[in-house]
Amino acid sequence: VTTDTLVQDVHFDLKAVTWEELGWKALAVNLSDIAAMGGIPTYALLSLALPPQLDVDDIIRFVRSMIYLANQFDVILIGGNTVAAPQVVINMTLIGYCKTNAMLRRTGALPGEQISVTGYLGSSAAGLAMLKGKFIRDREASNFLRQAHLKPTPRIREGQILLQQGVRTAIDISDGLVADLEHICEASGVSAKIRVDQLPVHPVVKTNFPDFQQLALFGGEDYELLFTADQETISRVRQSLACPITVIGEVTREISAQRVMVIDDRGNILRYEKGGWNHFRNAATTGKFTQP
Amino acid sequence: VTTDTLVQDVHFDLKAVTWEELGWKALAVNLSDIAAMGGIPTYALLSLALPPQLDVDDIIRFVRSMIYLANQFDVILIGGNTVAAPQVVINMTLIGYCKTNAMLRRTGALPGEQISVTGYLGSSAAGLAMLKGKFIRDREASNFLRQAHLKPTPRIREGQILLQQGVRTAIDISDGLVADLEHICEASGVSAKIRVDQLPVHPVVKTNFPDFQQLALFGGEDYELLFTADQETISRVRQSLACPITVIGEVTREISAQRVMVIDDRGNILRYEKGGWNHFRNAATTGKFTQP
Numbered sequence: 001v002t003t004d005t006l007v008q009d010v011h012f013d014l015k016a017v018t019w020e021e022l023g024w025k026a027l028a029v030n031l032s033d034i035a036a037m038g039g040i041p042t043y044a045l046l047s048l049a050l051p052p053q054l055d056v057d058d059i060i061r062f063v064r065s066m067i068y069l070a071n072q073f074d075v076i077l078i079g080g081n082t083v084a085a086p087q088v089v090i091n092m093t094l095i096g097y098c099k100t101n102a103m104l105r106r107t108g109a110l111p112g113e114q115i116s117v118t119g120y121l122g123s124s125a126a127g128l129a130m131l132k133g134k135f136i137r138d139r140e141a142s143n144f145l146r147q148a149h150l151k152p153t154p155r156i157r158e159g160q161i162l163l164q165q166g167v168r169t170a171i172d173i174s175d176g177l178v179a180d181l182e183h184i185c186e187a188s189g190v191s192a193k194i195r196v197d198q199l200p201v202h203p204v205v206k207t208n209f210p211d212f213q214q215l216a217l218f219g220g221e222d223y224e225l226l227f228t229a230d231q232e233t234i235s236r237v238r239q240s241l242a243c244p245i246t247v248i249g250e251v252t253r254e255i256s257a258q259r260v261m262v263i264d265d266r267g268n269i270l271r272y273e274k275g276g277w278n279h280f281r282n283a284a285t286t287g288k289f290t291q292p
Numbered sequence: 293v294t295t296d297t298l299v300q301d302v303h304f305d306l307k308a309v310t311w312e313e314l315g316w317k318a319l320a321v322n323l324s325d326i327a328a329m330g331g332i333p334t335y336a337l338l339s340l341a342l343p344p345q346l347d348v349d350d351i352i353r354f355v356r357s358m359i360y361l362a363n364q365f366d367v368i369l370i371g372g373n374t375v376a377a378p379q380v381v382i383n384m385t386l387i388g389y390c391k392t393n394a395m396l397r398r399t400g401a402l403p404g405e406q407i408s409v410t411g412y413l414g415s416s417a418a419g420l421a422m423l424k425g426k427f428i429r430d431r432e433a434s435n436f437l438r439q440a441h442l443k444p445t446p447r448i449r450e451g452q453i454l455l456q457q458g459v460r461t462a463i464d465i466s467d468g469l470v471a472d473l474e475h476i477c478e479a480s481g482v483s484a485k486i487r488v489d490q491l492p493v494h495p496v497v498k499t500n501f502p503d504f505q506q507l508a509l510f511g512g513e514d515y516e517l518l519f520t521a522d523q524e525t526i527s528r529v530r531q532s533l534a535c536p537i538t539v540i541g542e543v544t545r546e547i548s549a550q551r552v553m554v555i556d557d558r559g560n561i562l563r564y565e566k567g568g569w570n571h572f573r574n575a576a577t578t579g580k581f582t583q584p
Contacts, residue, residue, distance in 0.1 A: 001335065001337060001370065001371070001385075001387065002371075003337045003339050003371070003372055003373050003383075003385060004339075004373055005339045005341055005373050005375045005381075005383065006375075007341055007375055007376070007377040007381075009378075010375060010376050010377055011375070043293065045293060045295045045385060047295050047296075047297045047383050049297055049299055049381060078293065079293070079294075079295070080295055081295050081296055081297050081383075083297045083298075083299055083302060083303070084299070084302050085299040085302055085379075085381065086301075086378070086379065087377075087378065089297075089299075089341060089377065089381045089383075091295075091297065091339050091373075091381075091383040093293070093295060093337060093385040095293065095387075
């Protein structure tokens with residue numbers, strides 16, 4: 001069971017986002033939490049706090065978009081609650097299950113295992129930067145970035161296949177690669193080493209964002225799956241999945257000073273400040289790390 | 293699965309209510325929804341939207357109080373979510389189950405069945421009137437009224453016993469007796485007749501509130517169980533329960549004009565305006581019904 005809340009003007013701006021996108025994203029971020037455990041989502045509850053001056057058609061668009069996404073994963077919106085409030089607050093609760101006792105957890109990462117991710121990193125943060133004002137000339141690129149931030153497709157089937165192929169340690173990337181990898185390291189009592197030049201970044205992001213490495217490392221909200229397993233398991237996973245699977249580093253023995261060591265293009269250790277999402281929000285897209 | 297949202301300055305006023313009371317009530321109203329189905333509650337999720345300037349100790353008091361109530365029913369607070377927001381928004385989701393396929397529903401009320409309630413009616417609305425300014429001299433009465441409004445005890449065990457004893461139609465009184473009885477009537481395709489002089493009203497409310505009948509009929513938030521069954525079943529229920537069980541009327545065949553007919557002390561039909569909670573909130577404690 002997972003729950004998540006989106007608050008107007010904290011998590012979204014109604015001037016920048018459509019209700020249709022909002023309905024999709026509100027459910028998608030919860031689906032991603034079930035995906036991160038290799039679970040099968042079943043039932044969703046939607047609690048809406050709404051100001052009185054809204055257009056009913058907007059709420060219909062919101063719910064339709066949510067149900068459209070729900071249908072893709074056989075999820076049923078079984079109920080919820082509606083209340084009046086000064087601003088929009090969207091709370092979703094999503095229920096799911098695992099077919100077996102096994103499930104993906106943050107624990108269990110072992111030194112020597114490879115660290116892998118599905119899909120691309122940094123696209124969502126690049127989309128957010130665009131929504132906040134960065135100009136992107138190309139229409140197709142602009143659509144790609146907007147969708148990456150507002151209509152992510154949760155990795156439900158991929159999570160189940162990871163589990164079937166023997167992966168046991170995973171998380172979804174919501175706070176950012178480094179922050180979420182730290183969560184795995186803390187839960188597993190290990191450290192990790194990742195290489196910046198191995199991060200999978202989409203060509204659109206590489207082309208338009210000189211700081212694409214920072215976006216990939218700290219951006220967050222990609223809702224890709226980050227997982228660890230031995231080389232053989234990862235080979236099996238790669239054969240079973242259509243999406244890109246990229247090895248970006250390896251699990252190491254516990255180093256107390258720094259959970260996640262980031263190695264740059266020239267083999268040097270990058271210094272960076274602690275934190276994922278919060279950090280990113282505060283620092284925007286500038287000065288995320290400095291070279292020694 | 294049930295979910296409910298409380299919004300600051302819509303559902304509660306932090307100047308009138310303690311955090312300890314708020315934590316209790318937020319869980320209690322959800323427990324009551326499970327009680328109304330004869331269910332056994334199991335897991336709770338708490339999503340909190342909080343403004344930044346709050347005292348952490350208040351939040352600890354809030355959660356402790358919630359857990360204290362949860363423990364009384366073996367409910368475990370398994371998780372949730374915390375976000376920043378301009379005002380406090382409390383969203384709870386509660387999960388429960390029924391031991392058998394049978395459960396209490398709003399459907400199935402049959403003409404001729406008796407309509408009964410647990411406990412007393414109108415106490416919560418009286419408590420709200422007091423919190424809004426009505427002076428109550430007696431300390432014990434004042435404590436009773438405050439507790440009735442802010443720390444209701446959900447009828448979890450009572451709901452299960454109703455189910456065991458063969459009751460199939462029930463609802464919890466959150467919107468108000470008349471409004472919630474209308475819900476049963478609509479779902480069951482029947483009408484109902486209730487007698488004002490049979491409504492169970494606590495002596496404290498009778499003594500201090502001349503409009504106690506209106507409070508009992510329309511007040512809401514008593515979180516008592518309203519149910520219908522044949523006379524024999526209600527006798528068995530009464531023998532099985534420690535709390536008062538009062539027969540207040542009977543189910544009749546469907547009358548389209550008015551779902552719920554209210555009979556006054558002298559046998560006359562009372563006219564009243566439609567609506568429970570909303571009505572009450574708008575009209576406060578004045579002019580709820582007029583005699584023909």
